[in-house]
Amino acid sequence: MRIIVCIKQVPDTEELGKVKINPATNTLKREGVSSIINPFDENAVEEALRLRERKGGKVTALSMGPPQAEEALRKTLAMGVDRAILLSDKAFAGADTLATSYVLAVAIKKIGEFDLILSGKQAIDGDTAQVGPGIAEWLSIPQLTYIRKLEVNDNKVRAERVLEDSFEVVETSLPCLVTVTKDINEPRYPSLRGLLKAKKEEIPIWSCHDLSVERKRVGADGSPTQVIKIFTPQPPGKGEILSGEISEVADRLIREIKKRKIV
Amino acid sequence: MDFALNDDQKMILELVDEVSEKEFAPRADEISAKGEFPAENIKKLTELDLFGITIPEKYGGLGMDYLTWTLVSERISRACTTTGLIFGTNLLCTYPLLQFGNEEQKKKYLPPLAKGETLGAFALTEPEAGSDAGNVQTTAIKEKDSYVLDGTKIFITNGEVAGTYIIIANMDRARGPRGLTAFIVEKGNPGFTFGQHFDKMGLSALPNVELIFDNCRIPSENLLHKEKRGFRVAMRTFAAGRIGVGIGALGVAEAAFEKAREYSKERVQFGRSISSFQAIQHILADMATGIETAKYLLYRAAWLLDQNEPFEKISSMGKLYASEVAMKVATKAVQVFGGYGYTKDYPVERYMREAKLFEIIEGTSEIQRGVIANFILKE
Secondary structure, eight states, rough: OOOEEEOOEOGGHHHHHHHEEETTTTEEEOOOOEEOOOOOHHHHHHHHHHHHHHOOEEEEEESSSOGGHHHHHHHHHHHHHHHEEOOGGGGGGOOOOHHHHHHHHHHHHHHOOSSSEEEEEEEETTTOOOHHHHHHHHHTTOOOEEEEEEEEEEEEEEEEEOOSSSSSEEESSSEEEEOOOOGGOOOOOHHHHHHHHHHOOOEEEEGGGGGTOOOGGGGGGGGGOOOOOOOOOOOOOOOOOOOOOOOHHHHHHHHHHHHTTTO | OOOOOOHHHHHHHHHHHHIIIIIIIIGGGHHHHTTOOOOOHHHHHTTTGGGGGTGGGGTSSSSHHHHHHHHHHHHHHOOOOOHHHHHHHHHHHHHHHHHHHOOHHHHHHHEEEEEEEESSEOOOOOOSSSSSGOOOEEEEEETTEEEEEEEEEEEEEETOSSSSEEEEEEEEEGGGGGGGEEEEEETTTTTTTEEEEOOOOOOSOOOOEEEEEEEEEEEEEEEESTTTTOOOOOOOHHHHHHHHHHHHHHHHHHHHHHHHHHHHOOEEEEEEGGGSSHEEEEEEEHHHHHHHHHHHHHHHHHHHHHHHHHHHHHHHHHHHHHHHHHHHHHHHHHHHHHHGGGGGGHHHHHHEEEEHHTTTTOOHHHHHHHHHHHHHHHH
């Protein structure tokens, strides 16, 4: 199987409290905050490796981001992917989900024939869950999103797709794109052998010049979404706890609800 | 002198720290309380390739140095003493194989040990032989192209879970240490069975088992090194093993210190945190100083071993010092916790029970002082 895994480098969730917003540019200040692979993407890498272990083939990890995103790709190499490619160019900066999925799709075409594209259901920083589906649209292939169980037999893909309070079983054929939830597997740690090998590996960087992209479709120019403002919402005020006799508390509760026009 | 870690060591320790903190530390109390062999942890160590650190690449390992192994072992031990000791005990099998094994023995036994498919163990101790290592009663008799082993070993760490055992037996009891001979014995060899599992003060999840050899016939190619040269095999193995045992003790000390340090800052008495009292500050200062001192003795022993320089004296010093520091630190940690420290609601009582082991195994503190005195009086 030829599998491509799309990953994103994001700020470490355990340090999210430290992430500050630059009000001038409406972007995250990432200085001093360590980066990790988007956790759902780690599940995607794990699923790709397990599929390869069962069916053979090759796994390619792909990421668009600043030069330091190489670190995230190197971790996927340590986990066991066969090769990693970084898409990085100043021209890609300011991309929304449309422009990002466009560049990733063009890169996937350049990689060549593939059977399956995997990624996490969403990134924990932007939380849009749009880049995966976007790639599928650009490539005109079927997409299965929010998948918690995946079976591939010959050309058929059968998967459990998570809904709000249940799941549905969906089927399609290869090639297709699948985004995965946390429940699909437990990502492995890299091994020492993997770490030492990955350290020496060359990670090619593809820029605009290496990809046959239309310049007007990449970066901020290719992004219809404009971020007007990013802000931290004010925490809601302290709750009030009523105590006393049940009938008395109920009366007061009704009065409060009416007064505050909650109902 | 260069105390800096290299990039590979930093990268490896970052991974080992992550796994130790996320996987081993949260389960350490439960493992100890249930007394169950931590198979999950050992599987993790295997997946990470940690068993192969010091084994050359041609035998399936990573071909890295003993200092890196020591640093890794410290991290594991700090998170879970039991897992650290199982990991460390493996060295008592791989080290003598590397030092004294012939090419066929290395090719046969090292790759599964490097991959963690097989665990290793080393057995000298008997009811009548421990500190008095030469008094081994287990006999080995040469019969054509095999040896026949008879006798009983006790307290053997990794017993029953290990697949490959280095066994010290006596080919000439009248000559004491000069009759000792080392053999490689595989689990499942006819005549080799397991007896009692010892019920201990602490580390109940660490297998310490009786090995029974009853007319146990092994092929002559399983002789390790030479006949009647087993004392040297044992002494060299212990010398290297002392780095591993010392680092296990250091791990306990570090864990106990960290708990005491955190608690002293949270615990309020007389309206202030107890860390603001000089009495507690001095305890913490002594703990930290002892830990730092023990650490560099052990790192230096490992470094000397890597340089192929005599390391035996320093490894004895490191083991002696680290185990006594561990006992002191763990005891004082219980003191810092006060009444709570004596309860099983906090791990410090466990550390105290675990620490005691290190003053006894791999040569008691008394034996270490004897070893060190021998070295310094000869210099």
